[in-house]
Amino acid sequence: xxxxxxxxxxxxxxxxxxxxxxxxxxxxxxxxxxxxxxxxxxxxxxxxxxxxxxxxxxxxxxxxxxxxxxxxxxxxxxxxxxxxxxxxxxxxxxxxxxxxxxxxxxxxxxxxxxxxxxxxxxxxxxxxxxxxxxxxxxxxxxxxxxxxxxxxxxxxxxxxxxxxxxxxxxxxxxxxxxxxxxxxxxxxxxxxxxxxxxxxxxxxxxxxxxxxxxxxxxxxxxxxxxxxxxxxxxxxxxxxxxxxxxxxxxxxxxxxxxxxxxxxxxxxxxxxxxxxxxxxxxxxxxxxxxxxxxx
Numbered sequence: 001x002x003x004x005x006x007x008x009x010x011x012x013x014x015x016x017x018x019x020x021x022x023x024x025x026x027x028x029x030x031x032x033x034x035x036x037x038x039x040x041x042x043x044x045x046x047x048x049x050x051x052x053x054x055x056x057x058x059x060x061x062x063x064x065x066x067x068x069x070x071x072x073x074x075x076x077x078x079x080x081x082x083x084x085x086x087x088x089x090x091x092x093x094x095x096x097x098x099x100x101x102x103x104x105x106x107x108x109x110x111x112x113x114x115x116x117x118x119x120x121x122x123x124x125x126x127x128x129x130x131x132x133x134x135x136x137x138x139x140x141x142x143x144x145x146x147x148x149x150x151x152x153x154x155x156x157x158x159x160x161x162x163x164x165x166x167x168x169x170x171x172x173x174x175x176x177x178x179x180x181x182x183x184x185x186x187x188x189x190x191x192x193x194x195x196x197x198x199x200x201x202x203x204x205x206x207x208x209x210x211x212x213x214x215x216x217x218x219x220x221x222x223x224x225x226x227x228x229x230x231x232x233x234x235x236x237x238x239x240x241x242x243x244x245x246x247x248x249x250x251x252x253x254x255x256x257x258x259x260x261x262x263x264x265x266x267x268x269x270x271x272x273x274x275x276x277x278x279x280x281x282x283x284x285x286x287x288x289x290x291x292x293x294x295x
Contacts, residue, residue, distance in 0.1 A: 011223075038217035068262035069129050073153070077127055080131035080186045080194060081156055081255040084123070085242050088250055090234035094182075095121040095161035096261070097273060100164035101178075103163045111209060111250050115257035124259045128280060128290045130154040144288040148186035151190040157230075158183050158263070158280045165235045180274040182237045184230045185289070197222035198230055198239035199294050228255075 003132050065074035084094070093106040093114065100106050105119040108147065131147035132152045133140050139145065164180035181200045197204040206224025215233075229242025231249075263270070263281060268279060285291040 043164045062260065064262055064265050065251065065260060067092040067128070068264045073129055073131060074214060076128065076188065077155055077260065079164060080226070081125070081258055081260065082184050082228055083255060084253040085229055085231045085249040086251040087232060087234040090232070090251065091118050092161050092234070092237070093121070093123050094161060096124040098269065101162050106162050110145060113252060113254060115253055120267045122259045123253045123257060126158040126160065126263050126280065127263050128156040128158065128263045128286060132215065142287055149290055153188040155186040156183055156280070156289070157185070161237050164237060177276050178239055179277050179278055181277060182239060183280070184239065185290070186226055193222040196226035198225065198241055200238035200240060202294055203238065207241045207243055209240055221290065222293055
């Protein structure tokens with residue numbers, strides 16, 4: 001073991017031990033075990049895997065998904081990451097709020113395939129999963145899996161932008177605010193059908209925009225057949241489910257270029273940040289995946 005360490009490599013025995021501990025911990029967490037310091041345990045396990053070079057793009061990415069959710073759910077999360085299609089003229093990109101809280105560091109090229117801002121910030125999506133196949137475990141975790149929710153899996157993809165300018169053209173600075181969280185949500189029914197919706201102002205849209213839902217006048221579920229594409233408006237970052245037969249956008253981010261961070265692995269990191277709007281974990285839909293509002 002010493003010779004391997006001197007060459008900067010872990011021995012097979014050491015790798016095996018780390019794998020055994022990490023996988024056992026991951027299995028317990030995925031099964032819903034209530035462990036003291038579970039968030040810290042996830043973080044430690046992810047770093048153990050990364051330390052021996054076994055994680056897939058370590059630093060809170062695919063390797064962390066498996067540790068947070070187990071292999072099956074991690075695969076579903078990766079499979080359903082949407083292509084991000086941006087409105088023409090839009091330069092903003094979704095980023096990691098832990099390293100970028102200003103519009104300037106989140107702006108990138110206005111055309112083509114983009115995966116990093118001009119300031120070097122990677123396009124980032126925060127992930128949250130509500131698995132309603134095991135209702136007792138879900139209830140213990142504080143999730144609402146009652147009624148029609150039972151048997152479904154909900155994948156929530158949360159995008160953070162340092163600022164929103166929904167009505168700046170009309171209201172000036174009064175029409176803008178710092179911090180903006182938007183979401184693309186996928187619902188997988190027991191039969192395997194995948195439906196999607198995107199947050200838009202005070203409600204949700206499917207493939208077509210609906211001002212009644214946008215304003216919150218009429219609360220609609222918004223679910224529609226998932227296309228794997230997420231259309232994002234400039235300024236407000238309101239979205240809708242894209243069409244596979246629609247016109248190609250001139251600016252996009254492909255799924256494989258997106259950094260995925262499970263919110264469940266953040267531990268107490270998110271409590272260190274204050275936002276001008278409600279973050280995902282403070283929203284009702286985070287615990288009730290069928291909620292029709294964005295509050």
